[in-house]
Amino acid sequence: MTRKNLITLAWVSFATSMFFFFLFTTEKTIENLLLTILISSMYSFVLGGGNGLVNDFLNKKFPWSEATTKRAVISIVTILITNIILVYFCNYINFVVFQKSATTEEYFLGKYNFINWFTINIALLISAFLHAKGFMEELKKASKKEVVEQKLIAKSANAQFESLKNQLDPHFLFNSLNVLSSLIDENPIQAQKFTASMSKIYRYVLEQKDKELVTVEDEIEFAKIYCELLKTRFEDSVNFIFDIKREDLKKFVVPLSLQLLLENCIKHNLATSSKPLLIKIFTEGECLCIENNLQVREQIKESAGIGLANIVQRYALLTKRNVFIEKSDDYFKVKLPVLAEKPNFVNNVASDDDVVYERALKRVKEIKSFYSNLISYIVVIPLLVIINMISTPEHLWFYWPMLGWGIGVAAHGLSVFSIGRNWEERKIREILEKENNSYGK
Known part of the structure; x- marks a missing residue:
């Protein structure tokens, strides 16, 4: 109370x-x-x-x-x-x-x-x-929750689309093919290793593109392969340092986030043999950090920041913890939240969600209609009882409207909350969940 x-x-x-x-x-x-x-x-x-x-x-x-x-x-x-x-x-x-x-x-x-x-x-x-x-009251909460879930589904679909566009970065592919072309003539053995690394990178992209989270260990292994390609491409102009705590390897991060951030480091900073770019990847507290010394490259066109914004948006769909960005005169640092466990977040097929949402709206209207009928019954019948007891207590006529209307309310309730309907809806949900799981596989 x-x-x-x-x-x-x-x-x-x-x-x-x-x-x-x-x-x-x-x-x-x-x-x-x-x-x-x-x-x-x-x-x-x-x-x-x-x-x-x-x-x-x-x-x-x-x-x-x-x-x-x-x-x-x-x-x-x-x-x-x-x-x-x-x-x-x-x-x-x-x-x-x-x-x-x-x-x-x-x-x-x-x-x-x-x-x-x-x-x-x-x-x-x-x-x-x-x-x-x-x-x-619970119905209102469920309706609000349904609306929030629909918004999350829409945001997730948009974020995944942007993520896919960023994952298959055409600039990275173009630059890598140029490096590969030059290596074929100069160093065929190195060209073979470079090709094998590229295949591993794109295999990882295809494997992780539908996942919400991956382990830190998987993301670091992928980042190391990616750094090998960058090292082949830039040689002594770029150096990498990895310092990851062992206890953080089984935790989770957004997939391909390091690839986007590493590409940003290369894209926005100068890297030469005399002034090498140093990129550090390490864990700090409950965050996975990527930091580089600041050697800003002059750009004709200002960066839109799509890659970093995409990472922030994907994290916002999964956790309340924020992506932090630190910038000084000497360095640029991004902190990615490391999650101890996967949140209970399920992406559903958009068309199925639209159907379920329409059915939910119809269901809400039916339930509201029943409870309007019930509340009217609760308000009116006591008034009739009081009128009967005050006016003609020797003739108890309030029985008839109470029983007649009560049977109508009971029938209305059975039609709204029938066992058959609940069984049907439960089976539909089970079928949809099986289909979603099969798509995930």
């Missing part, structure tokens, strides 16, 4: 006690006022608080979003048993202990059966309202 709920129950207790005191109490004394407030508070906090605690417990153990039909059945059974016990307890305290209008034997022998039955119905309606309110 939250503080807000306790305050609400206090106001309900006060309003109810004032209503009964001024309209139904003949002797308006301080003693009777305090007794009325005490009795109203007991009913409000015991019935309202008890049902609230039961609802909170069921929300934790049997969330609506995970098992709707099971939760509905458990809720009906639980609130029925709970409210019978709570109502008999409250009425016993009220009539036997406080008002002393009956003995314990008279109370349990049936003197207050009608009052107990009437109070149980009111309590059940209030409890049903609380459960409906809880379901609507």
Whole structure:
């Protein structure tokens, strides 16, 4: 129970006690006022608080979003048993202990059966309202989550597209082929090694292009092969230092991020034998770092920064940790977050997601319609009961609208939360998951 709920129950207790005191109490004394407030508070906090605690417990153990039909059945059974016990307890305290209008034997022998039955119905309606309110709140959260997931899918598709364009960098391929062409005549053996390294690099690109994360060990092994190509191309103009902690090798980073950053180092900096470019790749804290001494190359066209922005965007889809960039007069450094475990992030086929989203919207409308019907029933029926008891207590006509409308609400609920529909949706989800797994393989 939250503080807000306790305050609400206090106001309900006060309003109810004032209503009964001024309209139904003949002797308006301080003693009777305090007794009325005490009795109203007991009913409000015991019935309202008890049902609230039961609802909170069921929300934790049997969330609506995970098992709707099971939760509905458990809720009906639980609130029925709970409210019978709570109502008999409250009425016993009220009539036997406080008002002393009956003995314990008279109370349990049936003197207050009608009052107990009437109070149980009111309590059940209030409890049903609380459960409906809880379901609507969870439904709103699920709808918001669905929207966020759709946005993530769209962002992921765009990021993967940009990633693929960057992975197959045409400048790198063009430069590598030029180096290979010159090596074929000058050093055929070195040309063969260069070709083998290039094949390893592009095999790695094809293997990792659909993955969200790879181990640091795999990424470092790939980076070393890539650095060998750069070393062949630039000779003594570029030097590399690797310093990776052993315990970080089994952690995860975004694939091909080092390739993009190494290419950026070469692209934006001068590298000559007299002023070699030194590139360091090392782990620092929970980050994989790549750092180079700053020897800025004059460029006719300003860099768009697509490669680095692509890495930042892909990390944003997977973790809340940021990619950090440090720049001074002497060096340029990029820190990539190293993840201890893979996040639970699944890319779905866009067309399947559109279908699922449309079905989700339709489902939301059906559920909202049912709960609008249920809430109307909860509000109107108690009013009819009160009117009947005040106007013609000898003729209990409220049974007919309560039963007729109640059957209609129950039928509506069965059509919305039918077991067959849940089974069908579950099988569809299983089929889609199998298809997605087969695509991943």
